[in-house]
Structure formats: structure tokens, C-alpha cells
Amino acid sequence: MPLSSQDLLDRWIALAGPGAAQLGAGIIARYAEPHRHYHTVEHLRAMFTAIDELAAEAADIDAVRYAAFFHDAIYAVDRADNEERSADLARDVLESLDAAPELVDEVVRLVLLTRGHDTEAGDANGAVLCDADLVVLAGDPATYAAYAAAVRTEYGHVPDDLFRAGRAAVLRALANQPVLYRTPAARSRYEQRARANLSAELAALTEPGAADVGQP
Template sequence: MGTSTETELRERWRRLAGTAAGTVGEELIGRYREPHRRYHTVDHLVAMLRVIDELAGEADDVDAVRYAAFFHDAIYAVDRADNEERSAVLAEEVLGKLCAAPELVAEVVRLVRLTATHDPSDDDRNGGVLCDADLAVLAADEQGYAAYTAAVRAEYGHVPDELFRAGRAAVLQGLAGQPKLFRTPLARTRFESAARDNLRRELAELTGRVAS
């Protein structure tokens, strides 16, 4: 049966892919329940899909974006740097077996690969929606952001604290250095300011510097 979150994901997958693809949906959802995951879980996936709903009008093909969300972290190992590529290959294989239109498959694969950088071009409306939904957690309230950072740290529990802090700071500095974190107008209005405040505070905690 699973949790209410998993029930929601099953229904979302059914609406997207049809009842005949139910087994595929179960397998995908199962991947997000793998025991080594602490942040990249079913909760992250459903939260991302809900943001995509809110940003749907900003996409050219919102169904492609939703498929990409389901696949974007389908393969996730903390000790590998090619998770996005492997997830993209999985999406290509699975959607091909489901006889999805070739142009849809190509777009989903492209979008999954894009989550490796979160740097879509200005005219990439689908990519903007997907990346904005993936990064929306950065704008969480104080309690939600604390839960997010704790979950990320738990996923990397095998990494010594000093190394983790340096690596995490580098990731956050890369994000903070972007001219805009969010690409769609709606997401920028809703998320940009809060996300930058959270990044600034976390970087100060990681580096021991006072947030400005």
C-alpha cells in the first residue's frame, strides 16, 4: 500500500503514463525509497511535482517536465558523479519500452541531463520549470530548510565533517554566484529572495563567516 505520498505519486504516474504503465511507476517509486536516501526520496519527488503544477503555465510541454521529474533522481548514489547521466539513460530505455513518442523521449532525456547543472538557457521553458522545481527547497522556511540540510548531511554521513563542509560550501557558492537561481518569472517572484537568504546563512555556518 505505502504512504499517502506514495499513493499520490502512483496517481500522478497513472495520469501521466496510463494504467498500463503501472508496474513501471511502482519500480520508479521504489527507487526513491532506497534505504541510503535521506533527501532524494519520495517526499522530494512529490514536492517537486507539486511545484511543477504551480509553474505549469511556464512550460512548453509540462508532461515532459513531469516525466523528467520522475526520472531525474531515479538512479542516485552518493559516491558517483554520473547519476544524472545514468538516470537519463534509464528514462530513454523505459520510455522507449512504453512506446512513448520519440520527440517526448528525447526531451525527457535532455531535461534529466540538465539537472546535473541546473543551468538552462533563457529560452528553455521546460528546463526552467524543471530546474526551478528541483531548487524550490532552497526557499523553504526555517524549519523546512533545516530539515533539508540535515537530510543532505545524512546522505553523506560517511564523509568526514571537514570534507563535507568544504564540498557543500563549494556547491552553495556555485549556486549563489549565479545571476539568478530561478529561471521562470513566477518562481523568481516566489522563491529567489528567500533562497538567497537561506544560502547566505548556510554558507556563513559552513565557513564560519558572518552572513551579510
């Protein structure tokens, strides 16, 4: 069953304590900003469902869950520094909660990692967070189509030809990676379906006269 907004808030309270409930509600509310179409509360819910499935693979699951809350907390389609600004917000909020410095540093590192999903070998926390962020690539056809359409809507100001070229470049970069998912569990569950989805969208984007299809 999909997580509700209350479920998300309960998870925040479990991490940060009941005294931080208002802060958590404010962070979750950012994902409902009207300019968002993919980077939404629904995306956050899907991430937490995947993190639950992969939790045993993390070294510090609390750091991963905090990073999920913050990873798209600041998002504007016309800016290239969303992850940096979100990481700054994470540091400010966690320091205001007197979180341990090592936890703060790890959450900041993880948020920044979602910019390129370029995890290093042995980075268990990074692998879980990035796999959860990319789980949308392995959706069923209807779910993937909705994701692609939402991405296109977020980039509605970009002309069709430029969008198709840019989106195709993003998908090729993903498809050319040796593996999309770093944790064994995610690779087993999602890799094959995600690659099929990427191939299908790339074909739709690059065929002559292709219609628009919807950046993880």
C-alpha cells in the same frame, strides 16, 4: 496538502496509462531506497507540487513531469554519473512504452539538465524542471534545516572538514548565479528566501568552529 505516494502513482498513470502502473510504482519505489535521506519520495512530492504551480510556464508539461519522475531515479552518493544513468533509464522505460521519439529525447535532455541546472534562455521546460528541483532552497527555516541535515546524512562518510568545504563550494556556486530561478513565477516566490537560506548556511559552514549543517 502534500502529495501522497498514491497521488504520485496516479500522476504517473495519467502520463503513461494504467498498463504502466507497475513500472511507475517501481520508479517511485526507487526514491525510498534506504541509503537516501534527501533524494527521497518527499523530494519528489515537493517537486510535483512546485511543477503544478509553474505548469503554465512549460512548453510540454508532460515531458517535465516525466523528467521529474526520472531525474533522481538512480542515485548513489559516491557516483558522478547519476543523471546519466537516470537518463538512460528514462530512455529505456519510455521506449518500452512506445513513447514518441521527440518526447523520449526531451525527457532525456531534461533529466541530464538537472546535473547543473544550467538552463539556456528560452528553455521553458528546463526552467520549470530546474526551478522545481531547487524549490527546497526557499523553504522556511525548519524545512531548510531538515534539508541541510538530510544532505549531511547522505554524505555521512565524508569527514567534517571536507564536507564543509565541498558543501560551501556548492552553495557559493549557487549564490553567485545572477538568478537562482529561471521562471518569473518562481523568481517572485522563492528567490529572496532562497538567497537568505544560502547565506545563512554558508555562514554556518565557514565560521570558525562551525557545527555541521547539511547538494540540491
